[in-house]
Amino acid sequence: MPAGPIRKLSASGTDPVAYALPIGGDELALAPLLGQTLRLSFTGGIRCIHCDRSTKKSFGQGYCFPCYxxxxxxxxxxxxxxxxxxxxxxxxxxxxxxxxxxxxxxxxxxxxxxxxxxxxxxxxxxxxxxxxxxxxxxxxxxxxxxxxxxxxxxxxxxxxxxxxxxxxxxxxxxxxxxxxxxxxxxxxxxxxxxxxxxxxxxxxxxxxxIRYPVLAYPRSPVSIDLEKTRRVEGTLIGIKGQYLLLDTGVVNVRKYAGYQLEIPD
Ligand SMILES: [Zn+2]
Incomplete structure (x- = not known):
């Protein structure tokens, strides 16, 4: 099961963009997950993306306060x-x-x-x-x-x-x-x-x-707050910018750099 602190989505190519989610030192390719059920859990831990120390709160999209x-x-x-x-x-x-x-x-x-x-x-x-x-x-x-x-x-x-x-x-x-x-x-x-x-x-x-891997666009995108909604589940209908588009809401991955997630298979 992919688990660990995440980073912003990495991307290569433009037709369409091939995305991967860096998680726990690995890269999870996202193309195979399109159209599939995706589950994400936030464990509550955050690690500074610069110095790797644990921090209760993330500053400037991924940093501990001293680094910030x-x-x-x-x-x-x-x-x-x-x-x-x-x-x-x-x-x-x-x-x-x-x-x-x-x-x-x-x-x-x-x-x-x-x-x-x-x-x-x-x-x-x-x-x-x-x-x-x-x-x-x-x-x-x-x-x-x-x-x-x-x-x-x-x-x-x-x-x-x-x-x-x-x-x-x-x-x-x-x-x-x-x-x-x-x-x-x-x-x-x-x-x-x-x-x-x-x-x-x-x-x-x-x-x-630039073309994005999107099967369908949400009519009214609702942003999912991982601090409040620790377990997210939905069909991955697309990826665009730094957003995962689920049929249950959208997740701005960049905002959660350093957050420790688990992605059950
Ligand atoms: Zn730091």
């Missing part, structure tokens, strides 16, 4: 990269930042529930898009640091949303968007409003299409 306070990846500037304070010498972990923040990033347009803008480290762009449940994505700008990606995103956000409506994302396929046309229109609007964009514009990229 100490790690640069848990700092507020990760959510708001335009506030990167590396240059002030106040980064919590400058060595980590050198390999995670001070590297090339993309600003992209994607369609998960509707058109949105986002940022990602260049080398893990596809993973980022899959995690968000995007069905189309297009990198539009390449910059050299996370700080610059944040500044560019701020300029774009005046004209386009940076949010995904997770319920809409899980209710079905969004209407297709012409991302190349949206990109050209956005560049014009940013320029017209005097916005200054760092980096290199990516005018020749083709949009990426």
């Amino acid at each position: 306070r100490r790690l640069a990846r848990c700092d507020g500037c990760i959510v708001r990269p335009e506030l990167c304070h590396f240059a002030n010498g106040t980064c919590r972990e400058p060595a980590w930042a050198e390999t995670h923040c001070r590297i090339p990033h993309f600003i992209y347009l994607a369609n998960a529930s509707a058109l949105k803008v986002g940022i990602t480290r260049a080398h893990q762009a596809t993973t980022r898009w899959i995690d968000q449940g995007a069905v189309q994505a297009l990198p539009v700008l390449r910059v050299e640091t996370r700080l610059d990606s944040g500044l560019a995103e701020v300029a774009f956000k005046a004209h386009v949303s940076d949010r995904t409506d997770w319920r809409a994302m899980l209710r079905g396929e969004p209407d297709p968007v012409d991302l190349a046309a949206a990109r050209d229109a956005l560049f014009e609007r940013v320029e017209a409003s005097g916005g200054d964009l760092p980096g290199e514009r990516l005018g020749a990229e083709s949009p990426v299409r």
Whole structure:
């Protein structure tokens, strides 16, 4: 029986995405479970995904409180990269930042529930898009640091949303968007409003299409809270973004990184 602390879903491929659930050091392939009854039990234990110590509560999607306070990846500037304070010498972990923040990033347009803008480290762009449940994505700008990606995103956000409506994302396929046309229109609007964009514009990229293993979409997705509902049972009808879609509700796996689960055969 697969058991142990879990991590966010791992994914490979895009047509369709092949998902696996990392659990107790193993990878549970999810494709064979589609259409089958899936049972999950939360044992009550949580282990920090960084230092592995037991923690009563999870902070920042998987960390113990000391790690949450100490790690640069848990700092507020990760959510708001335009506030990167590396240059002030106040980064919590400058060595980590050198390999995670001070590297090339993309600003992209994607369609998960509707058109949105986002940022990602260049080398893990596809993973980022899959995690968000995007069905189309297009990198539009390449910059050299996370700080610059944040500044560019701020300029774009005046004209386009940076949010995904997770319920809409899980209710079905969004209407297709012409991302190349949206990109050209956005560049014009940013320029017209005097916005200054760092980096290199990516005018020749083709949009990426991503297909998810979904047999049926829930009409009104209800989020299952594993802290309250410790035993979950339902038919696995699909996987999209970081969500397991059961006919009894949806589970946002990323939220439960470090939680110890049991999955009876
Ligand atoms: Zn920790």
